[in-house]
Amino acid sequence: MNAWKVPSLLISGIGISNLGSWIYLIAINLSILNLTGSAAAVAGLYIIRPIAMLMTNTWAGSVIDRMDKKKLMIYTDVFRGGMVAVIPFLDSLWFIYLAVLLINMAGSFFGPSSSVYITKMIPSEKRKRFNSIMGMASSGAFLTGPAVAGFLIMHFGTDICIFINAVSFIACGFILFFLPELEEEPYQSNKRGRFQTIVDDWRTVFQFGKKASYFMAVYVFFQAAMLIGFALDSQEATFIKQHLELTDQDYGIIVSLTGLGALAGAAASAALASKMKLGFYMGTGMLMTSVGYLFFYSSNGFMTATLSFVFLGFFMAFANSGYATFFQLNVPVAIMGRFGSAADMLQGIVQIILTLLLGLAAEWFTLQTVCLVFSGASVLFAAGLLVAVMMPSKASYFDEKSSRTINA
Numbered sequence: 001m002n003a004w005k006v007p008s009l010l011i012s013g014i015g016i017s018n019l020g021s022w023i024y025l026i027a028i029n030l031s032i033l034n035l036t037g038s039a040a041a042v043a044g045l046y047i048i049r050p051i052a053m054l055m056t057n058t059w060a061g062s063v064i065d066r067m068d069k070k071k072l073m074i075y076t077d078v079f080r081g082g083m084v085a086v087i088p089f090l091d092s093l094w095f096i097y098l099a100v101l102l103i104n105m106a107g108s109f110f111g112p113s114s115s116v117y118i119t120k121m122i123p124s125e126k127r128k129r130f131n132s133i134m135g136m137a138s139s140g141a142f143l144t145g146p147a148v149a150g151f152l153i154m155h156f157g158t159d160i161c162i163f164i165n166a167v168s169f170i171a172c173g174f175i176l177f178f179l180p181e182l183e184e185e186p187y188q189s190n191k192r193g194r195f196q197t198i199v200d201d202w203r204t205v206f207q208f209g210k211k212a213s214y215f216m217a218v219y220v221f222f223q224a225a226m227l228i229g230f231a232l233d234s235q236e237a238t239f240i241k242q243h244l245e246l247t248d249q250d251y252g253i254i255v256s257l258t259g260l261g262a263l264a265g266a267a268a269s270a271a272l273a274s275k276m277k278l279g280f281y282m283g284t285g286m287l288m289t290s291v292g293y294l295f296f297y298s299s300n301g302f303m304t305a306t307l308s309f310v311f312l313g314f315f316m317a318f319a320n321s322g323y324a325t326f327f328q329l330n331v332p333v334a335i336m337g338r339f340g341s342a343a344d345m346l347q348g349i350v351q352i353i354l355t356l357l358l359g360l361a362a363e364w365f366t367l368q369t370v371c372l373v374f375s376g377a378s379v380l381f382a383a384g385l386l387v388a389v390m391m392p393s394k395a396s397y398f399d400e401k402s403s404r405t406i407n408a
Contacts, residue, residue: 006121006179007130013175014114015137017077020168022145024084026255027153027161028100029237030248034158036093043359046234048097050348050355052104056341064109064337069117070181074173076106076113081169088159112340119328119336121180127328128278131321132270138320140263150252204335205342214394215330221385222282222323223347225290228378231354232293232371235362239297243367246302254306261310265317278398279389282326285318287386290378292316297371330397 032042064072083103090096122130149161209216240251269281292312299305331339354374361370389398 007133009175009179010114010118010121011134011137013172014134015141016168016175017172018138018141019145019148020165022141022259023149023152023161023168024165026145026149026252027158028087030153031158031162032093032096033237033241040359041093042237043234043355044097045100046230047352047355048100049104049107050351052101053108053344053348054352055101056105056108064112064116064341065335067113068181069113070176070179072113073110073117074176076110077169077173077176079106080110081166081173084162084169085166087162108341108344111344112337115324115328115340116333116336117179119333124329128281128321128325129270129274131324132266132317134324135317135321136263136266136270138262138266140259144256144259150249150256153252154249202338202342205339208332208335208339212330214388214397218326218385218388218397219343221381221388222286222319223343223350225286225378225381225385226319227347227350227354228374228381229289229293230351231358232297232374232378234355235358235367235371239367239371240305244299244301244305246305250302254302254309257306258309258313261313262317265314266321268314269318269321278322278325278329279395281318282322283382283386283389285315285320285322287379287382288312288315289319290375290382294372294375294379297368297375326398 028045029042032045035041080103083099083106087096087099090099118127118130152160152164237251240246240254241248246254269285272281289312292308292315295308295311296305299308358370358374361373388394
C-alpha cells in the first residue's frame with residue numbers, strides 16, 4: 001500500500017466520525033435541555049463518559065493490547081452507530097443516559113486502539129505533522145458540524161442530527177476496513193486466570209510510570225489543565241444561554257466560529273510542525289488554550305464570547321497535536337493500550353469530581369465566578385507545563401527522531 005494511503009484512510013474515517021459527533025453533540029445538548037429545562041441534566045451528559053471509563057478501563061487495555069486493533073476499531077464503530085440510531089426513539093431521560101453510557105463504553109476501546117495503530121503505522125518523525133493534519137480534519141468537523149446542526153435543527157429538529165451521527169460511525173467503520181493489518185504479537189494464554197492477567201497488566205503500567213517520572217510529570221500538568229477545561233465545557237451551553245442570554249442559534253454560531261479558529265490553528269500547527277520544537281509547541285498551545293477559557297468566562301456578550309472561543313480553538317490545535325506526538329514518542333507500543341486505558345480511567349475519576357464540584361459551587365456562587373476560578377487554576381497548571389517542557393536537560397523526550405517508544 002502506498003505511503004499516503006494509510007494516513008488518508010485514517011484521517012478520512014475518523015474525520016467523518018468526528019463530523020457526525022459534532023452534529024450530534026449540539027443536538028443532544030439542546031434535546032436534553034429542551035426535554036428537561038435543567039442545566040444539571042445537560043451536565044449529566046458530561047459525567048457519563050468518565051463513568052463509562054470507570055466501568056471499562058480496568059480491563060479494556062488488556063483487551064486492546066491483545067486484539068487486532070483494526071478489527072476492534074471497526075467493531076466499536078459499528079456498535080456505536082447502532083446505539084446512536086436508537087436514541088431518537090427513547091422518550092425517557094434515563095434510557096437516553098443508558099444509551100449514551102453504552103456508546104461511551106464502546107468508545108473506550110476506540111481511542112487507545114487508534115493510538116496504537118497510528119504509532120505503529122506512522123514513522124516517528126512524521127507523527128507531529130500527521131497529528132496536525134488529523135487536527136485539521138477534527139477542526140473542520142468542529143467548524144462545519146455545529147453549522148450543519150444549526151441548519152438541520154432549525155428546519156428538521158434534533159433527531160435527524162442524531163441519525164447522521166449514527167451513519168457517520170458506520171461510514172468510519174467501512175473506511176477503516178480498507179486499512180492494512182498490523183503485525184500483532186501472538187497472544188499468550190495466561191493460565192493464572194483473567195483477573196490475575198488484569199492485575200499483572202496494571203502492575204506493568206505502574207512500573208512504567210515509576211520509571212518514566214519526567215514523562216508522568218508532564219502528563220499530569222497537561223491533563224490537569226485539560227480536565228479543568230473539560231469540566232468548564234459542561235457549563236458552556238448554560239453560560240451562553242442563561243448568563244449571556246443568547247439563543248440556540250447564537251450558541252451554534254459561536255461553536256461554529258470556534259471551529260474556524262481551530263481549523264486555522266490546525267493548519268498553522270501542520271505548517272509549523274517541522275519548524276517548532278515539540279515541547280514549546282505543546283506547552284504554549286496548552287497555556288493559550290487555558291487563557292482562552294479565562295477570556296470566555298470573562299465575556300459579557302456575543303462578540304467577546306465568540307472571539308474568546310476562536311482564540312481558544314486556535315491554540316488547542318497545537319496543544320492536542322503536540323500532546324499526541326509526545327505520548328506516542330514516550331509510551332512503549334507494547335503497553336500503549338493498557339497505559340491509555342488506565343490513564344483514561346483515572347482521568348474519568350478526576351473529571352467526575354471536577355464536574356460535580358463545579359456544578360455544586362455554581363449553586364453557592366454565581367456561575368461566572370466559579371468558572372473564572374476554575375479557568376485560573378487551568379492557567380496555573382498550563383504555566384507549570386510550559387516550564388517543565390522547556391527544560392534543556394529533558395530535550396530527548398521531545399526528539400521526534402528518537403526510537404524511545406520502540407525500545408522501551
